[in-house]
Structures are given as C-alpha cells and as structure tokens.
Amino acid sequence: MDWFFNFPDMSRSDLREFKKTVDFAFTDFSRTYGRGIEDFFEPLLMFLVWFEKLFINTPWPIIIFCILLLAWIGSRSILIVVGTFLSFMLIGYFGMWEDTMSTLAIILVATFLCIAIGIPLGIAMARNNKVQAAIVPILDVMQTIPSFVYLIPVVMLLGIGKVPGLIAVCIYAIPPIVRLTNLGIRLVDKDVLEAADSFGANYWQKLFGVQMPLALPTIFAGVNQTIMMALAMVVIASMIGVKGLGLPVLRAISNQYLALGLMNGLAIVILAIIFDRVTQKFGLRMQKYRNEGKD
Amino acid sequence: MNSKDILIKVNHLYKIFGEGDKSALDLVKNGMSKEELLEKSNCVLGLNNINLKINKGKIQVVMGLSGSGKSTLIRHLNRLIEPTSGEILFNDRNILDLTPKELIKFRQNNMSMVFQKFALFPHKTVLQNVGYGLAIQNISKDEWSDKAQKWIKRVGLDGYEAYYPGQLSGGMQQRVGLARALATDAEILLMDEAFSALDPLIRSEMQNILLDLQNELHKTIIFITHDLDEALKIGDRIAILRDGSMVQDSDPQEIIMNPADEYVSDFIKDINRARVIQAKSIMTSTNTKSSGATVKEDMVLEDILQIMSDAPSKPVTIENSKGKITGKIEMVNLIEGMKRPKSLGTNITG
Numbered sequence: 154m155d156w157f158f159n160f161p162d163m164s165r166s167d168l169r170e171f172k173k174t175v176d177f178a179f180t181d182f183s184r185t186y187g188r189g190i191e192d193f194f195e196p197l198l199m200f201l202v203w204f205e206k207l208f209i210n211t212p213w214p215i216i217i218f219c220i221l222l223l224a225w226i227g228s229r230s231i232l233i234v235v236g237t238f239l240s241f242m243l244i245g246y247f248g249m250w251e252d253t254m255s256t257l258a259i260i261l262v263a264t265f266l267c268i269a270i271g272i273p274l275g276i277a278m279a280r281n282n283k284v285q286a287a288i289v290p291i292l293d294v295m296q297t298i299p300s301f302v303y304l305i306p307v308v309m310l311l312g313i314g315k316v317p318g319l320i321a322v323c324i325y326a327i328p329p330i331v332r333l334t335n336l337g338i339r340l341v342d343k344d345v346l347e348a349a350d351s352f353g354a355n356y357w358q359k360l361f362g363v364q365m366p367l368a369l370p371t372i373f374a375g376v377n378q379t380i381m382m383a384l385a386m387v388v389i390a391s392m393i394g395v396k397g398l399g400l401p402v403l404r405a406i407s408n409q410y411l412a413l414g415l416m417n418g419l420a421i422v423i424l425a426i427i428f429d430r431v432t433q434k435f436g437l438r439m440q441k442y443r444n445e446g447k448d
Numbered sequence: 449m450n451s452k453d454i455l456i457k458v459n460h461l462y463k464i465f466g467e468g469d470k471s472a473l474d475l476v477k478n479g480m481s482k483e484e485l486l487e488k489s490n491c492v493l494g495l496n497n498i499n500l501k502i503n504k505g506k507i508q509v510v511m512g513l514s515g516s517g518k519s520t521l522i523r524h525l526n527r528l529i530e531p532t533s534g535e536i537l538f539n540d541r542n543i544l545d546l547t548p549k550e551l552i553k554f555r556q557n558n559m560s561m562v563f564q565k566f567a568l569f570p571h572k573t574v575l576q577n578v579g580y581g582l583a584i585q586n587i588s589k590d591e592w593s594d595k596a597q598k599w600i601k602r603v604g605l606d607g608y609e610a611y612y613p614g615q616l617s618g619g620m621q622q623r624v625g626l627a628r629a630l631a632t633d634a635e636i637l638l639m640d641e642a643f644s645a646l647d648p649l650i651r652s653e654m655q656n657i658l659l660d661l662q663n664e665l666h667k668t669i670i671f672i673t674h675d676l677d678e679a680l681k682i683g684d685r686i687a688i689l690r691d692g693s694m695v696q697d698s699d700p701q702e703i704i705m706n707p708a709d710e711y712v713s714d715f716i717k718d719i720n721r722a723r724v725i726q727a728k729s730i731m732t733s734t735n736t737k738s739s740g741a742t743v744k745e746d747m748v749l750e751d752i753l754q755i756m757s758d759a760p761s762k763p764v765t766i767e768n769s770k771g772k773i774t775g776k777i778e779m780v781n782l783i784e785g786m787k788r789p790k791s792l793g794t795n796i797t798g
Contacts, residue, residue: 342567344567345567347567348567348569349569349580351526351528351559351561352555352561352580352581353581353584353585354584355584362584442612442614
C-alpha cells in the first residue's frame with residue numbers, strides 16, 4: 154500500500170539525470186547556435202542603441218514638443234496635452250528624464266514589433282480555424298508562464314542586454330494584440346461580408362476594405378493593452394540589463410529606498426496613463442461613423 | 449413561353465445541409481421527407497428538386513414561410529451557397545462550373561443583391577456604399593462616384609452622399625441598398641426580402657420605386673418575400689416554396705384562381721379577392737360586344753363592381769390592351785369570382 158500514500162515518483166537519480174540532459178542539451182544548443190542567433194539580432198541591437206541615443210541626445214524641449222504634438226494628433230484633447238506637458242516637466246524636474254527616455258525608446262520598439270508580428274498573426278487566425286486552434290494554447294502559455302521562466306533560456310542564448318530584454322517584453326506583451334485582432338475580424342457582421350461577397354469582392358478586398366476597418370476599434374484596444382503590458386514588464390526587463398525606469402526600482406527594492414522606488418514607479422504609471430488616454434481617444438475617433446450627426 | 453426569353457434556368461436543384469450530404473441526397477431522391485431525414489441522418493433538407501425558369505426582364509417572386517428555403521434558393525443563384533446537386537443555367541452556361549475567378553467576375557457584372565437587413569457597410573459613406581460594386585472592379589474614383597451619384601439621385605437620396613448608413617432611417621438605408629445593387633448595371637437583381645424589415649407605408653413606397661425603376665430598366669428581378677400582397681403587387685410570376693419543395697409556379701392570377709394545394713389555399717385565404725382578381729380571370733370568352741360598359745381585361749373586380757352597380761343587369765364587355773373584344777362579365781360571374789373557392793372552406797367568421 155506504499156504507492157497509495159506516497160506518490161510513485163521518479164527516483165532521485167533519474168530525475169537528476171533528466172534535468173542534466175535537458176540542461177546540457179540546451180547549453181550545447183546555445184554554444185553551437187548562440188553566436189549565430191546573436192549575429193542575427195545584431196541589426197536589432199544597433200537599431201535599439203541608436204533609437205535610445207536619439208531619445209536621450211535630442212534636447213528635451215524638442216522631445217517634449219514632439220510628444221505633445223503626437224498627443225494632440227492622437228487625442229485632439231487640450232486636457233490630455235496639458236496633462237502630458239505637466240507630467241513630463243515633473244518627471245524631468247525630479248531627475249528621471251534620461252531613464253524615462255530609455256524606457257520610452259524600448260517601449261516604442263517593443264510595441265512596433267508586437268504590432269508588426271501580432272496583427273498578421275491575428276489575421277491568419279481569423280482566416281483559418283486550425284491556425285486559431287494551434288496558436289491559442291501558445292498565447293495562453295505566453296500569458297500565464299512566470300516571466301522569469303522564459304528569461305532563463307533567453308539569457309542563456311543571448312546573454313544580458315537590450316535584445317533579450319526586448320524579447321522578454323515582446324513575449325509578455327504580444328498576446329493581446331493577436332487575440333483582439335482575431336476577435337475583431339471574427340466579430341464583423343456576417344451580413345456585411347455576404348454583401349461584399351455578392352458584389353464580387355476577393356479575399357484581400359474584403360480583408361482591407363471591410364474586415365480590418367470594422368475590426369479596427371477592437372484591434373486598437375489590443376494595441377492599447379500591448380503598450381500597457383510592455384510598460385508593466387519594464388522592471389523585470391531591467392533585471393537582464395535593460396536601462397530605464399525599471400533599474401532604479403530594482404535598486405530601490407534591494408536597498409529599501411522608498412522614495413526612489415516610488416518616484417520611478419510613479420513615472421512608469423504616468424507614462425502608462427498618457428499612452429492609454431491618447432490611444433483610447435484615437436481609437437474612439439476612428440469610429441466616427443458610429444457617432445450621431447454628420448461628421 | 450419562348451425559350452430565348454428565359455434567362456435563368458434552375459434544374460433539379462438539391463441542397464442538403466450537414467455532414468454526409470451526398471449520401472443523404474439519395475435518400476431524398478427516393479422520397480424521404482424533411483423530418484425523416486433530420487431524424488435519420490441529422491441533415492437538414494434545404495431545397496428539394498427545384499426546377500424554375502426565370503424570364504428575362506420580368507419580376508419572378510419566390511414566396512414561402514420562413515424556413516421554406518427561399519433565401520437558400522436565391523443564394524444559390526450567385527453561389528453564396530453551393531448546391532448539393534443540380535444545375536443553374538444562365539444564358540445556357542452552368543453557373544456551377546465557373547472557376548473562382550470567373551465567379552467573381554460574374555458577381556461583379558451580372559448579378560447584384562439587395563438584403564433584408566440592408567447589409568450596408570457602416571464605415572463607408574452613402575456614396576462609397578453605392579459605388580462599392582464598381583470600386584472593387586478597379587474603376588477610377590471619378591467614374592464610380594459619377595455613376596454612384598446618378599443612382600443616389602435616382603432613388604431620391606440627393607444630398608445624403610456624405611452621410612453614414614447609421615445616420616439614416618431604415619427606408620433610406622434600403623434605398624442605398626437598392627442604389628448599390630443598381631449601380632453595377634447588372635442585368636439580374638436578387639432581392640432577399642428586401643422590404644420586409646420596413647414599416648408598411650415605407651414598404652409600399654419602396655415597392656412603387658422598384659416598379660418605376662423596372663418600367664424603365666427591364667431588369668430580371670428575383671424577389672423573395674413572405675408577403676402575398678407584396679408578391680401580387682410586383683410579381684410577374686410567383687413561385688411558392690414549402691419545406692424546400694416548389695409547390696406552385698405560375699401567373700399571380702392563376703395562383704388565386706387555382707391554388708395547387710391546401711398550403712397555397714391557406715396562403716391566399718386572407719387576401720381581398722375583389723382587389724386582386726382581374727377581369728380576364730373570370731370572364732366568359734366571346735368576341736361580340738355586350739350591352740354594358742367596356743373595360744380593360746386587367747381591371748380588378750372591385751372596379752368592375754363599381755361600374756356595374758349603375759346597371760346591374762347589363763353585362764360588361766372586356767377588351768385587351770389592343771382594344772380587341774375578348775369576353776364579357778355578368779353580375780353572377782362577379783359574385784362567383786369574389787367568393788372563396790370550395791377548397792378554402794366556407795368559414796365566414798374566420
């Protein structure tokens with residue numbers, strides 16, 4: 154009856170062997186291909202470094218002007234523009250300007266990557282049920298697996314630095330944009346699609362003329378979520394060598410610096426709120442046809 | 449009926465929804481009913497051996513209750529639904545043999561469709577909606593917007609070009625739907641319960657617009673409806689579907705005078721016969737002039753009654769559209785014509 158009270162598990166030596174095999178296999182893999190993979194990501198690293206330098210080296214009034222301009226184009230709301238201005242002045246005044254620029258740079262690149270990969274993936278899922286069935290579980294894993302777990306192989310392969318940080322952020326932030334692109338396209342009214350069919354529209358005409366425009370609000374909610382999740386990863390990414398607002402937070406945790414942690418944490422929150430409000434307003438304006446009254 | 453007047457011919461068309469539809473087809477061909485089929489093979493019988501000839505330049509109405517397969521039938525004509533078996537000939541070419549590319553061309557050039565729930569593109573303006581069928585053919589914007597403009601004007605929506613469908617009333621939306629279908633200059637117009645979602649006054653107005661347009665354009669129209677009054681008002685021919693089978697396909701007058709079975713009788717029992725039946729359906733053939741007034745053969749009984757009430761004993765003379773005398777009607781014929789046929793029962797209270 155021993156098996157009834159004690160789970161009949163693998164013997165310790167077998168388990169050790171198993172872990173060793175996996176670890177060695179991956180070490181071998183990273184020794185053989187790590188160099189190649191690093192070379193593959195070299196252009197991305199160059200770009201990241203250049204982009205971050207661009208943000209840091211541009212004089213702050215120009216940066217603020219550009220940000221305010223974008224905020225205005227996105228939201229068309231004076232309130233949001235003024236709020237953005239005050240927030241950035243405050244961030245700069247408290248000496249977090251450079252870290253904020255680093256964070257901004259990596260967040261923008263990560264968001265762009267997520268959109269570039271996520272939207273086509275979502276479209277493929279909406280087109281084919283088998284593709285959807287294959288990708289949904291992968292997204293589930295990406296969203297639930299603790300980030301530290303996939304940091305291990307990423308760091309083993311690529312070491313510490315910006316690129317592994319970026320990859321970690323993207324793994325965490327890409328699922329919403331994929332899911333919501335898929336959902337948005339699938340929710341497009343069947344009657345409207347039938348009408349497009351009846352007039353002889355082909356697949357691409359339906360996709361870009363009908364499905365994507367009608368799915369845009371949903372897709373935009375996905376972009377918004379992706380940005381939010383990328384920001385949430387800033388602290389974890391700083392553990393593997395990404396500069397920015399996350400690093401001081403990490404330092405504050407290990408040294409119990411309350412003020413430092415609070416300041417940088419709040420700076421992240423402020424960035425998140427600005428991104429969120431601007432993108433949401435932009436998403437709303439894209440659906441003007443749903444509003445009452447002409448134009 | 450001259451064979452070259454026929455534009456579309458539907459031959460032995462079957463549609464069975466569900467898995468294993470091919471094997472179910474044999475069961476249906478051997479006479480299995482819709483209920484039996486559903487029970488035995490879990491397949492739904494959509495269309496059962498439909499044969500239909502649609503005349504060029506006429507309005508063919510397809511009528512039936514919901515679930516009778518009328519919307520399924522109309523979607524076979526432009527292959528939004530693929531049949532299980534059968535053929536659909538358009539100018540003697542089987543539509544079912546078209547390759548995907550040819551089918552797209554066929555839909556762009558030969559057939560357009562108006563939908564019950566309008567199915568307008570909510571993110572496009574009225575102008576863009578009406579021009580859609582042309583715009584996807586890579587026609588230049590100037591050209592399609594000119595044509596779209598013309599049709600918007602024709603359906604009475606001048607000045608609404610920049611509006612979005614959500615800003616228009618139901619009746620106006622369906623005018624957009626109609627203009628969108630007309631803009632491609634397709635010779636066949638499929639109308640799937642196009643006016644059913646509109647309130648009675650607007651519906652009647654839309655029917656008049658359609659008839660006006662038809663007088664001018666002479667399109668071949670396949671019009672789906674569940675409303676007999678609508679069918680009688682606009683149909684040149686009426687086909688009646690029940691449970692996926694064709695029950696009757698004939699002249700509207702014929703349907704009222706000689707319903708094929710109980711189902712059709714049920715359909716027509718509530719109509720105002722005096723307002724629908726025409727002189728030619730009840731007249732006694734003769735070519736000599738009678739003592740009373742002379743009326744056209746498409747005059748309805750209600751109007752003849754009005755004329756005869758002045759001189760009840762004098763039979764009226766009936767002439768055809770060319771002025772040739774074709775028959776006469778006496779008071780007793782009128783009464784006979786207005787009363788329900790025996791098979792419809794004599795329930796006066798109902």
